Amino acid sequence: MFDPVIAPSGTLLGLLQRGRGDGTLHALAAPRAEALAALNHCVLNDPRHDWQVENRSLYYARLYLDLHGGLEEIERHLCDADDCLDTDEVRTGLALAVLGHLASYGRDDALALLRRYAAGGSNWAWALDELALRDDDNGLRALAAPVLARFPATPEGDAELAVAVRDAFEPRPWRLWAEDRREAIGARVRAAREAGSFDRWQRQLRPTGPRPGWSIQAVFDWADQGVERGSALHVPAARCLSAVAGPEDRPAIVEAAREGSDGARCAALHYLAESRDPVVLDLIEAAVSGGSRTVADAAVSAFERMCGDEAVDRARGWVHRPDALGASAAGVLACRGAAKDDKLVLGALRETVRADGPDAPLLWRLVDGAGRLGIGCAAPVLRHVYRETASSQLRGRAARALAATDASFATGFAVECLWDCEETTREVGALHAETGDVRVAERLRRLAADPAEEAEVQTAVRSRIGPDMPAV
Numbered sequence: 001m002f003d004p005v006i007a008p009s010g011t012l013l014g015l016l017q018r019g020r021g022d023g024t025l026h027a028l029a030a031p032r033a034e035a036l037a038a039l040n041h042c043v044l045n046d047p048r049h050d051w052q053v054e055n056r057s058l059y060y061a062r063l064y065l066d067l068h069g070g071l072e073e074i075e076r077h078l079c080d081a082d083d084c085l086d087t088d089e090v091r092t093g094l095a096l097a098v099l100g101h102l103a104s105y106g107r108d109d110a111l112a113l114l115r116r117y118a119a120g121g122s123n124w125a126w127a128l129d130e131l132a133l134r135d136d137d138n139g140l141r142a143l144a145a146p147v148l149a150r151f152p153a154t155p156e157g158d159a160e161l162a163v164a165v166r167d168a169f170e171p172r173p174w175r176l177w178a179e180d181r182r183e184a185i186g187a188r189v190r191a192a193r194e195a196g197s198f199d200r201w202q203r204q205l206r207p208t209g210p211r212p213g214w215s216i217q218a219v220f221d222w223a224d225q226g227v228e229r230g231s232a233l234h235v236p237a238a239r240c241l242s243a244v245a246g247p248e249d250r251p252a253i254v255e256a257a258r259e260g261s262d263g264a265r266c267a268a269l270h271y272l273a274e275s276r277d278p279v280v281l282d283l284i285e286a287a288v289s290g291g292s293r294t295v296a297d298a299a300v301s302a303f304e305r306m307c308g309d310e311a312v313d314r315a316r317g318w319v320h321r322p323d324a325l326g327a328s329a330a331g332v333l334a335c336r337g338a339a340k341d342d343k344l345v346l347g348a349l350r351e352t353v354r355a356d357g358p359d360a361p362l363l364w365r366l367v368d369g370a371g372r373l374g375i376g377c378a379a380p381v382l383r384h385v386y387r388e389t390a391s392s393q394l395r396g397r398a399a400r401a402l403a404a405t406d407a408s409f410a411t412g413f414a415v416e417c418l419w420d421c422e423e424t425t426r427e428v429g430a431l432h433a434e435t436g437d438v439r440v441a442e443r444l445r446r447l448a449a450d451p452a453e454e455a456e457v458q459t460a461v462r463s464r465i466g467p468d469m470p471a472v
Helices: 012-018 022-028 034-042 057-067 071-079 090-105 110-120 124-134 137-141 146-147 156-169 171-180 183-205 215-227 234-244 247-259 261-273 280-290 291-304 309-318 324-336 339-356 363-372 374-389 392-405 413-418 423-432 439-450 455-464
Strands: none
Touching: 012 022, 012 034, 022 034, 022 057, 022 413, 034 057, 034 090, 071 090, 090 110, 090 124, 090 423, 110 124, 124 137, 124 171, 137 171, 137 280, 146 171, 146 183, 156 183, 156 423, 156 439, 171 183, 215 234, 215 247, 215 261, 234 261, 247 261, 247 280, 261 291, 280 291, 280 309, 280 324, 291 339, 309 324, 324 339, 324 363, 339 363, 339 374, 363 374, 363 392, 374 392, 374 455, 392 413, 392 423, 413 423, 423 439, 423 455, 439 455
């Protein structure tokens, strides 16, 4: 899937794509047709860079409710001919999740569309999972025949059915169908469940990983085999070394970390880092400067996993390096540095935003570090990251950092956070937003009464609702 094109943050579309609270507020103030067009664009063209960790579905579903939006565009998207050609679940997953939330809010048209798509759409498994949480038993039982018709009554079809049953995220429909008295439904689902359980048992009996009694050379060979296959095994290999290596093996492990083959060198570096061997920091620096890309990346990763004071001390010397180790050192100082490191963290934060923009991966740790160290001078940069980043997860981290560094947060971004797409960001808003604002009081009450809201958010809301809250 191509990276989504994100509109500027000052536009309605850009705000909605980012999932910002201001997106909802601007949409409700904009002409309804314009707001619905931007909303449909977001739902039908998933704007998330990482759809597996970023939330948008509840955010968009709530806006559909507030705008009294119809589902014609979603229906057209799900029923398009492309559904048969492009079967990637990313194409339809967000739309199906939005329909699931709308169904939980009592939208019967959303429930009916989910049922139709589960019966005939390519991403039927996702739709079935949404229905498993919201539909009644009769609605699910009616889907048994069309779903099972996807799997021919052949050995290949039965094998595919067993995999589908085994990997189902929500087992409720399959349990209902297993109770069906019809031979073509109940008996077939029960057989598929048994086959899936047997397959799982067989895989447990045929482990392909390390064996007891391995030597350190056998572990190194296993790590090298992983590199040859394109599979990084150096972290589990390091754990294997911890199990089989003795004091007498240290010279061989150090030698492997200095000049071994790529897989062995990566495993040895991780092992020495986890055991906090005094020589490992010099070996890491040498690996970054003179090793292959695989070894250099593993060395940086090993350094980031170190938690001792010696790693923090070395990070202070490496933080000015213009390479991956310098960036890693900045992250280590942000996560584990002391108050005296605030200028180094602030400098790295400013330079990263200037050089790599508001979506740089290093910003996650630097933003957290600015909040942890309470760097007040970082507030302008944090506000820029909050406004501009396309990652709703990073924006939430920026909000938490601003709560610790920005005196204006309670009356500014904290209010917007109450409408954010991420529940953790809404929680930050609920804890810090100034309740003298009428919008805040009304929003807190709505969140407290919304059955779809996360428990942590409602707990934060209830901690702020009291007899002193202004009447709405």
